Amino acid sequence: MIQYAHPIKIYYRDVDKMGIVYYSRYFEYFEESRTELFSSIGLDITSIESKGITLPVISSHCDFKKGAQFEDKLLIKTSIFEKPRSTIKISYEAILNNSNDLLVKGYTIHAFLGKNGKPRKPPSEILLNFDN
């Protein structure tokens, strides 16, 4: 398992006329959070891509429980629970800081593609966090 908690702060650009974060913004927070999760295990996406590996999103999901508001501070708890094979599932929970309220819960699934655009196995930096 790999886990990482990434802080996010809500700005005007994020909030709609109901006064809560517009739904698609969470997928931007998820991207930011998984980039930081990979960085936390020594993998930056730029160097993954320089080896010709890409991780296109093949599925994304988010359930919305409660709206976040302007200037709220969130924690995005990001987890890889299952050992990745040709695809990887990354799970996210957005928690309101200082309250533990679960705001949204979602996941993204990514493929690992090699230089030729064909499926390949995940980088070893990811695999060594999982048992065989």
Place this chain on the structure above:
Amino acid sequence: MIQYAHPIKIYYRDVDKMGIVYYSRYFEYFEESRTELFSSIGLDITSIESKGITLPVISSHCDFKKGAQFEDKLLIKTSIFEKPRSTIKISYEAILNNSNDLLVKGYTIHAFLGKNGKPRKPPSEILLNFDN
């Protein structure tokens, strides 16, 4: 059943460094498309909201098959297949114009909330498109 096909054109703002539409943008296209679907049956969201009714997103999902590129023209086929009750499920397929390629497929689920923030039934303009 209610269906509506809405055209979208891809601009620079939408496309990432892989040269394809960034994944969260599709949720913006979905919002645009469902707004136009409602408009096509005589319901604009502004007048729904002026009656104190809101339709917050409670779930969103998208599967990505193939990337759309800059200046591509898409058709977002938007459908409400099932009669809505306290929630409504709206389905989307993004098709590349002139090729019929399915690019992405997704859905959003919304609640109907009344003035008091409590669940309420859908507006009659929606219901009259469905059998009992």
Place this chain on the structure above:
Amino acid sequence: MIQYAHPIKIYYRDVDKMGIVYYSRYFEYFEESRTELFSSIGLDITSIESKGITLPVISSHCDFKKGAQFEDKLLIKTSIFEKPRSTIKISYEAILNNSNDLLVKGYTIHAFLGKNGKPRKPPSEILLNFDN
């Protein structure tokens, strides 16, 4: 002179908690509008870029007079008043449909760069709209 009027409709994604379009969104509308202006004279950006020409933004400006609201329909009047040389200035006015209210007024300045990243002259399709 080259002019083009491009329609825009405001969706939830565009509007902030004051109930008006968030300021940076106008720069996205400007990009959409200049892409359509170029398209109107037979120049699509994709084919410009396939010749190795890029038009990076070197300056952008916008003055905000009045806020646009959700489901408003705007017209973006886009103009190239002066003959471009190594740079091109594109001017924009966002007008509220059916009222002629000026909402925002701005411009962007772009360089023409060739394959080597060096300044070059504008495509002839643009120049032939201007006297010498």
Place this chain on the structure above:
Amino acid sequence: MIQYAHPIKIYYRDVDKMGIVYYSRYFEYFEESRTELFSSIGLDITSIESKGITLPVISSHCDFKKGAQFEDKLLIKTSIFEKPRSTIKISYEAILNNSNDLLVKGYTIHAFLGKNGKPRKPPSEILLNFDN
């Protein structure tokens, strides 16, 4: 004078197909940075707004010198040089971390409006940073 330096990291969502940050994103970074500048002098925008004061943008400008890339870390140097009266000018410089390269330079001008939507003087927390 009031100054504040705010760090920003570039993610996939920010970068266009030229591999550099899309121009309108800088106006989002500017908003984030001025929110943090105000926070640094004990003013959060939420509490300003709860007193009925709003700071709508009336003008925005940005000059682009050099593109920022994915996973770059920037510092947004944000400054209020002149004592604000009924309007306030906020200046921004985006610097590439560890290189001191100036990437973009811009400003925004905001009005102070009171409960009635009429111009009013700035909050005292801002004024006390300036001589008379």
